[in-house]
Amino acid sequence: MASETHAAGHGILHHHFDDLGQQRESNTLGMWLFLATELMMFGGLFLAYSIYRWQFPGAFHAGSQHLNITLGTINTFVLLASSFTMAMAVHSAATGNKQKLLFYLILTWLFGAAFLGIKAVEWTTDWKEGLVPGFHWFYYQEPANAAKVPELFNQWATTPDQVLLYFVVYFSMTGLHAIHMIVGLGVVGWYILLAARNQFVGGNDQPVEIVGLYWHLIDIIWIFLFPLLYLVAGFHPGGPH
Amino acid sequence: MAKHATTHSHQASGGHGHHEGHGHGHDAHAGEHHIVPVSTYLAVISFLMVLLILTLVAAAFDLGALNLPIAMVIAVAKAAAVMYFFMHLKWSSKLVRLFATIAFAFLAILFVFSLNDYIGRGWVGMPTPWK
Amino acid sequence: MSKDSVNAIAQGDSGPLLAEPEVPREHYINTNYSWQSWLFTLDHKRIAILYLISITLMFFIGGLGAMVVRLNLLTPDGAVVRPETYNKMFSMHGIVMVFFFLVPSIPAVFGNFLVPMMIGARDLAFPKLNLMSWYLYVIGALIGTIALTAGGVDTGWTFYAPLSTKYAFGPVAWVIVGAFLAGFSSILTGLNFIVTIHKMRAPGLTWFRLPLFIWSHYATSIIMILGTPVLAITLLALLFERVFQVGIFDPKLGGDPVLMQHMFWFYSHPAVYIMILPSMAVVSEIIACFARKPMFGYRFVAFSSLAIAVLGFLVWGHHMFTTSQSLFSSMVFSFISFLVAIPSAIKVFNWTATLYKGSIRLQTPMLYALGFIGLFTIGGLTGLHLASMAIDIHLQDTYFVVAHFHYIMVGGALMGYLGAVHFWWPKMTGRMYPEAWGKVAAIVLFIGFNVTFFPQFILGYEGMPRRYAIYAPEYQVLNVMSTAGSSIMGLGYLLPFCYLLWSLKFGKPAGPNPWRATGLEWQVDSPPTTFNFDRIPIVTQGPYAYSAEADELMDAQADLERAQVELALMQRQIDSSHVDEQEEVAGGV
Numbered sequence: 023m024a025s026e027t028h029a030a031g032h033g034i035l036h037h038h039f040d041d042l043g044q045q046r047e048s049n050t051l052g053m054w055l056f057l058a059t060e061l062m063m064f065g066g067l068f069l070a071y072s073i074y075r076w077q078f079p080g081a082f083h084a085g086s087q088h089l090n091i092t093l094g095t096i097n098t099f100v101l102l103a104s105s106f107t108m109a110m111a112v113h114s115a116a117t118g119n120k121q122k123l124l125f126y127l128i129l130t131w132l133f134g135a136a137f138l139g140i141k142a143v144e145w146t147t148d149w150k151e152g153l154v155p156g157f158h159w160f161y162y163q164e165p166a167n168a169a170k171v172p173e174l175f176n177q178w179a180t181t182p183d184q185v186l187l188y189f190v191v192y193f194s195m196t197g198l199h200a201i202h203m204i205v206g207l208g209v210v211g212w213y214i215l216l217a218a219r220n221q222f223v224g225g226n227d228q229p230v231e232i233v234g235l236y237w238h239l240i241d242i243i244w245i246f247l248f249p250l251l252y253l254v255a256g257f258h259p260g261g262p263h
Numbered sequence: 264m265a266k267h268a269t270t271h272s273h274q275a276s277g278g279h280g281h282h283e284g285h286g287h288g289h290d291a292h293a294g295e296h297h298i299v300p301v302s303t304y305l306a307v308i309s310f311l312m313v314l315l316i317l318t319l320v321a322a323a324f325d326l327g328a329l330n331l332p333i334a335m336v337i338a339v340a341k342a343a344a345v346m347y348f349f350m351h352l353k354w355s356s357k358l359v360r361l362f363a364t365i366a367f368a369f370l371a372i373l374f375v376f377s378l379n380d381y382i383g384r385g386w387v388g389m390p391t392p393w394k
Numbered sequence: 395m396s397k398d399s400v401n402a403i404a405q406g407d408s409g410p411l412l413a414e415p416e417v418p419r420e421h422y423i424n425t426n427y428s429w430q431s432w433l434f435t436l437d438h439k440r441i442a443i444l445y446l447i448s449i450t451l452m453f454f455i456g457g458l459g460a461m462v463v464r465l466n467l468l469t470p471d472g473a474v475v476r477p478e479t480y481n482k483m484f485s486m487h488g489i490v491m492v493f494f495f496l497v498p499s500i501p502a503v504f505g506n507f508l509v510p511m512m513i514g515a516r517d518l519a520f521p522k523l524n525l526m527s528w529y530l531y532v533i534g535a536l537i538g539t540i541a542l543t544a545g546g547v548d549t550g551w552t553f554y555a556p557l558s559t560k561y562a563f564g565p566v567a568w569v570i571v572g573a574f575l576a577g578f579s580s581i582l583t584g585l586n587f588i589v590t591i592h593k594m595r596a597p598g599l600t601w602f603r604l605p606l607f608i609w610s611h612y613a614t615s616i617i618m619i620l621g622t623p624v625l626a627i628t629l630l631a632l633l634f635e636r637v638f639q640v641g642i643f644d645p646k647l648g649g650d651p652v653l654m655q656h657m658f659w660f661y662s663h664p665a666v667y668i669m670i671l672p673s674m675a676v677v678s679e680i681i682a683c684f685a686r687k688p689m690f691g692y693r694f695v696a697f698s699s700l701a702i703a704v705l706g707f708l709v710w711g712h713h714m715f716t717t718s719q720s721l722f723s724s725m726v727f728s729f730i731s732f733l734v735a736i737p738s739a740i741k742v743f744n745w746t747a748t749l750y751k752g753s754i755r756l757q758t759p760m761l762y763a764l765g766f767i768g769l770f771t772i773g774g775l776t777g778l779h780l781a782s783m784a785i786d787i788h789l790q791d792t793y794f795v796v797a798h799f800h801y802i803m804v805g806g807a808l809m810g811y812l813g814a815v816h817f818w819w820p821k822m823t824g825r826m827y828p829e830a831w832g833k834v835a836a837i838v839l840f841i842g843f844n845v846t847f848f849p850q851f852i853l854g855y856e857g858m859p860r861r862y863a864i865y866a867p868e869y870q871v872l873n874v875m876s877t878a879g880s881s882i883m884g885l886g887y888l889l890p891f892c893y894l895l896w897s898l899k900f901g902k903p904a905g906p907n908p909w910r911a912t913g914l915e916w917q918v919d920s921p922p923t924t925f926n927f928d929r930i931p932i933v934t935q936g937p938y939a940y941s942a943e944a945d946e947l948m949d950a951q952a953d954l955e956r957a958q959v960e961l962a963l964m965q966r967q968i969d970s971s972h973v974d975e976q977e978e979v980a981g982g983v
Contacts, residue, residue, distance in 0.1 A: 038517035039594075048519045048593045050359055055585045058366035059623040065370040066627035066657050069377055070642065073653055076381060098315055102341075106308040109299075109349040116298050156640030183647045190642050190649075194631070231351075238350045242342045249318060249334040256330070257322035358592065369620045372707055376723070377656045380711065383722035 034226050046228055053232045057239045060202070064243055067195050071250060074187055080178030085188030086254035088153055088161075090144055094252040097140050098244065104133030105241040112234045115217075115227035123222060123230070127214045130237065134207045141200055145193075154193065155186045192251055199247060202240050209233055297354040307348045314341050421824070421921040436521035437924055441528050442507035443822070445498060448528075450891070452494040452535055455543075457887065459487030464846075464877040470870050472863040480863035482546030482564070489542060489551045493573045494535040496807055497580055497665060500672035501587070501618075502531070504814045505611045507822060509587055511915035512605050514596025514933065516925045519589040523582050531579035538572020541565040550861060552662070555643035555654045559635040567636050574629045577622045580668070584618030587611055596914070598933035605913055605937045606695050610675030613699035617664045617671075617706065625661035628654065652718055659710035667706040670770070670802060671699060673810025674741055677763045680813055681745050683911040684760035685752025686945055688938035691744040698737035705734040715783050716790045724783055731781035738774050742767060753942065758832030759909075762813030765840050769805025773798055776851065791861070794854025800847045812839070812890060819894065820904030824921045827901055831893045839886025845879025910948055912939050 039045040075082045111126035145154075152160035162171055162182035174180050213233060216222065222230055314337055321333050347353050352360055422439045425431075432440060462483040466474040475483065506524065510517055518524050541547070545565045549558040558566050591612050595604070631642050632654070641647035643654040682689045689695060711719055711727030719727075745767055754760070776798040780786050789795060820826050849872035854860075858869045865873070907916040914931055915922075 038515065038519075038521065044593055047356070047359075048589050050355070051362055051589045051592060052520060052523075052585060054359060054362040055588060055619055058362060059581050059585075059619055061366040061370065061623075062620055063623035063627045065366070065373055066624045066631075066660075068370070069373055069657065070631070070653060072374055072378060073381055073650065076378065077650070078648065095315070095319065098318075099312070102308065102311045102315065105311075105345055105349050106304060109304050109307075110301070113299060113301065113304070156638045181648075187641070187648050190640055194634070194642070198627075198630075235350055238345050242345055245341045245345070246335075246338050249322070249338055253318070253322040253334060256325055257319050366620065369707060373624065373660055376708065376711065376726070377653075377660075379726060380652070380656065380714075380720050380723040382720075384720040387721040387725065389721065 034224075042225075049228055049232055050235075053235045057235060060239060064195075064198065067191070067198065068246070068250075071191050071195065074191055075254075078180060078184045078187060080174070080180035081184035081188045083255040084174050084178040084180055085185045085192065086252060088148070088151070088189075089192075089252050090147070091252050091257055093140050093144055094248055097137050098248045100133050100137045100140070101241045101244050104130050104137070105238050107133060108234045108237045112227070112231050115222045115230040118223055118227075120217065120220065120223060123217050124214065127210060127217060127230075131207060131210045131214065134203055134210065134237075138200060138203055138207070141196065148189075153189055155190045159186060159189075195247055195251065199240065199243055202243075206233075206237055206240055210237070297351070299348070299351065299354070303348060307344055310344055311341055314344075419919065420923065421919065422924045423823075423921055425924055434525070436517070436525060438506050438510055438518050438521065438524060439822070439922065439924075439926075441524050442503050444528050445502040445506065445531070448532055448535065449495050449498055449503065452490055452539070453887075455539055456487050456490035456495055457884070459483045459490065460880065461884070463487060464880045466863060467865070467873045468877050470865050470867045472865075475863075477863040478548060478563075479546070481548030481550075481861070482542070484861060485547050485550050486542040489547075489569060489573065490539060491803075492551050492665070492669075493576045494531075494538060496669040496803060497576070498531060498583075499669075499807070499811050500676060500814060501583055501611060501614055501668075502527070502579075504676065504818060505583070505587060505614075505672065508818065508915055509590060509608065509611060510594070511918070511922065511926050512608055512913060513591065513594060513599055514914050514927060514931045515590065515594040516927065516930075518586045519594060520582075520586050524586055527579045527582040527586070530575050530582070534572045534575025534577075534579065536572070537575065538569050541568035541572065552658065553629075553632055554658075555632060555635065555651050556645065559632055559643065560639070567633055570629045570633045570636070574626055574633075577626050577629070580618050581622045581626075584615035584622075587615040588619065591615075596931050596933055602693065602696070603933055603936045604696075606678035606689060606692065606699070607675040609696040610671045610678070610699045613703035614668050614671040614675075616700075616703045617668050621661040621664040621668070621707065624657060625665075628657040628661070631657070652714065655714050655717060656710070659713045660707070663710040663713065664703075664706045666799070666802070667702055669807045671702060673766065673807045673814075674699070676810045676814040676817070677745065677766050678741075679911075679913070680759045680763040680817055681748050682938040682940060683817075683909055684755045684757060684763070685749050686755070686940045686942065687748050687752040688936075688940055689744065690747035690750075691740070692936075692938070694740050695744050698740045701737040702734065705730065705737065709734055709781075712781050712786070715786045728781055728783050732778065735774060735778055735781075738770075742771055742774075753945070756833075757909075758827070758829060758836055759813045759817035761833060761836040761840075762809045762816065765836065766806055766809045766813065769801050769809065769840075769843070773801030773806055776801065788857075789854055791859055792854035793850040793858045793860055796860050797847045797850035797854060800850070805843055805847070809839075812836070815890070815894070817909065818915075819897070820908050821915060821920045821922070823898060823901075824904055824919075825897045825901030826904045826908060827890075827897045828893050831889060835886055835889035835893070838889065839883060842879050842882030842884070842886050846876050846883050847879070849873075849876045849879075910945070912937055 035042055035045060039048065107126045107129040111123055111130060114120075114122035114126055148154055149158050152158055152164060161167055162174075162185070171182060174182065174185065210233065213222075213230065217230075318334065318337050321337060322330075326333065346363060350363070352363055355363075422437055423443075432444065435441060435444075462475060463480065466472045466480050466483075468474070472480060506518070541564075545568075547558075547562055547564040547566045547569050549562045549566060553566075553570070558570075591604075591608055634640060635642050635644065641649045643649045643651050645651060678689055678695060709727055709731040711723055712731045715724050715728075756764075776794070780789060780795060780798060816827060816832055853869055853872050853876075856869065858865055904920045906919050908920075909916070914927075914933075917931065918927060
């Protein structure tokens with residue numbers, strides 16, 4: 023221990039800590055506290071979701087049918103896989119295996135980028151269809167969709183304005199989530215560079231573990247977003263609408 | 264001069280000087296640095312994929328008011344697996360586990376007390392004026 | 395050889411009377427005077443001083459808003475400023491005082507300075523995060539204040555939608571951004587404190603040996619971590635709605651303005667506990683020290699801090715009794731609001747019990763602490779009035795509410811802050827403030843405060859609404875009285891500002907422990923060195939080891955040291971007269 027803190031140590035052990043164990047546990051606690059704040063922040067949006075869904079269940083059923091469940095499922099798969107690769111990256115750092123660390127970090131990054139790419143496809147489709155509140159909302163005004171409005175009322179007891187609320191909630195939640203993904207990609211990308219430069223060897227694996235915690239939280243939030251946003255009206259093989 | 268809480272002290276470690284690394288009895292790998300076997304991770308990711316399929320299967324059946332609770336139970340199971348294994352809560356101290364779960368308790372407060380407002384409208388009538 | 399100067403020397407002051415010139419001792423201030431060493435510091439004490447300067451500036455800006463408000467309320471027709479300007483002034487006052495002064499005040503200044511020292515640590519757990527906290531605060535406060543003064547918003551500090559998102563004039567979005575950033579500053583501070591208190595206590599410092607200051611700051615940090623993010627998302631949603639006119643809370647689209655209130659008050663009620671708990675922390679320290687007694691019911695006070703933090707999250711709906719919240723829900727919130735008064739009352743009882751049969755010294759910090767207890771009690775009791783739904787129907791949005799929260803925020807939190815400033819001034823700066831002026835200012839503030847705000851209880855009870863630029867003529871007398879009181883109060887703020895600055899250069903140098911207080915921070919020199927402790931202390935007993943016997947022992951020691959100094963001086967006089975004699979003799983040969 024002494025030699026570890028001494029030799030590799032001046033880079034690892036910060037001066038205000040007594041020893042590496044204290045530093046490790048402090049960093050872990052610190053990151054979990056930060057994750058708690060993220061949970062509370064998303065929680066506010068989940069609250070808006072809950073209340074609006076409780077008030078306007080029809081709008082949520084109808085609105086969710088505009089979403090592409092196939093793409094949503096693929097994205098869920100992608101994020102779960104990225105959590106696995108991130109866990110493997112942490113494992114590689116802990117065992118001091120630089121090649122594997124780089125491999126898994128890059129895979130994680132690619133999965134994350136794929137997620138964002140698919141989201142971009144989804145959002146572009148929504149934009150084209152006129153389902154983006156405030157910016158490009160005209161789906162129910164299109165002559166081609168004229169029949170949808172009475173259908174909304176008859177089948178779901180809702181109106182286009184309420185469906186707009188659903189989409190506000192949808193874009194707020196997935197948008198905030200995407201922002202967190204972008205930040206995550208930035209950090210993981212930076213860590214790939216650092217890992218290539220041998221930054222995480224010699225016992226300095228904790229930064230990877232800490233970033234891993236953040237990444238897993240992003241995954242967990244999506245785990246809830248997927249059923250809540252996409253599967254409200256159930257899953258009907260054969261595509262959306 | 265003032266009576267104080269210390270009686271004696273020991274040499275500060277670390278700090279701005281270099282020290283001889285006398286042992287503190289702290290093991291830097293105590294507890295928090297358990298290395299998880301890859302097989303565990305593989306089992307977990309398989310479990311998560313099964314749950315993903317289960318999510319879709321459950322969504323294919325309309326069980327009315329049970330749809331949402333079932334979906335949430337499955338989501339919670341996924342989240343629990345990620346937190347317990349990928350995020351190492353299984354091998355973490357009680358304190359870390361407390362910090363990891365405290366937000367859920369306060370989110371519950373946020374949801375319950377807010378929904379209480381909406382759901383409770385009409386439960387208690389307005390008081391009638393005194394004659 | 396005056397008794398004072400002998401005392402001064404005996405207490406370790408480097409006065410001019412002992413003629414050896416001293417090499418100035420290096421401490422956290424003089425170790426480096428460059429601006430870079432300050433703006434890029436990682437030393438928690440320097441960051442505390444940076445905060446001290448910034449929030450003092452914010453305080454006076456917020457005070458200006460109050461001044462305009464009170465001037466305008468001198469006459470029923472509010473002829474001093476236009477109503478739109480009046481609205482901007484009370485909004486500015488509230489936003490600056492809440493987000494940029496009160497929420498950071500004690501935690502950011504005294505928490506940052508003292509938490510590591512009180513637990514025997516060299517710094518907080520995350521010094522870089524601490525610095526980032528300050529930068530976030532400064533940027534947020536700058537953006538917010540500039541927007542509030544160059545333009546201004548009329549939404550009040552509560553930003554209710556759809557006023558804030560649709561109908562309000564002015565740079566609402568920028569003000570929201572400012573508050574958002576300041577909120578993240580708060581989150582990071584809380585995060586730092588919690589990890590530090592858990593992991594970096596000195597050997598032997600168990601939880602129940604911690605000073606109550608630490609317990610209260612721990613409880614405050616819990617609230618910061620769990621509450622502030624909900625404010626963050628609420629502000630983001632408001633920002634989104636304001637900038638892009640996308641309805642989340644817009645009733646025209648089925649959105650719910652009351653949802654915004656739920657989300658807003660989920661943070662903002664616990665926020666008021668963020669503002670009061672640290673003040674209670676300070677009061678605990680001061681009461682024990684100036685009554686020379688251990689805190690009565692230490693564990694009760696410690697747990698009551700945690701209870702306030704938790705219960706504080708369960709009462710936010712009492713701000714919404716009159717805005718269409720369901721009656722059932724309101725009943726629940728009302729009941730729990732009564733419960734949350736209990737831990738606060740427990741603290742007041744324990745402070746009072748500590749004072750009982752104590753050896754009370756009425757120095758300036760104690761005056762502020764005693765003022766706190768009285769005024770906070772009034773504020774807290776009037777909170778119970780408002781927690782009763784039937785009464786709240788009549789008092790909501792009147793001056794009764796304004797008086798209630800000013801009794802807590804000013805009579806409570808601010809008094810605690812000023813008490814902290816005076817109590818720890820010698821530790822932070824190495825200088826004593828002039829005690830006589832300190833007492834005068836405390837008394838002036840106390841009087842001015844009550845003359846300002848007590849009439850407002852009556853005004854509110856009689857029906858005067860808040861946030862109105864004009865009022866019915868029958869309210870004028872009390873309003874004039876209130877404004878007169880505010881000018882006295884202003885004097886009570888200006889005085890410390892002046893004499894504290896004066897003391898930096900001309901104040902009596904302070905020794906390590908001018909108050910004979912317990913606590914690890916008093917065991918090191920004033921001001922402390924950069925890393926606080928040369929040797930990390932080992933703690934073997936509880937805090938507040940005050941007693942009459944200990945004081946007698948210290949008196950005896952002080953007498954002994956005084957006698958030794960006198961002896962040394964007399965010896966020197968004898969020696970020097972011998973030298974003179976010898977020179978005379980030599981010269982005479």
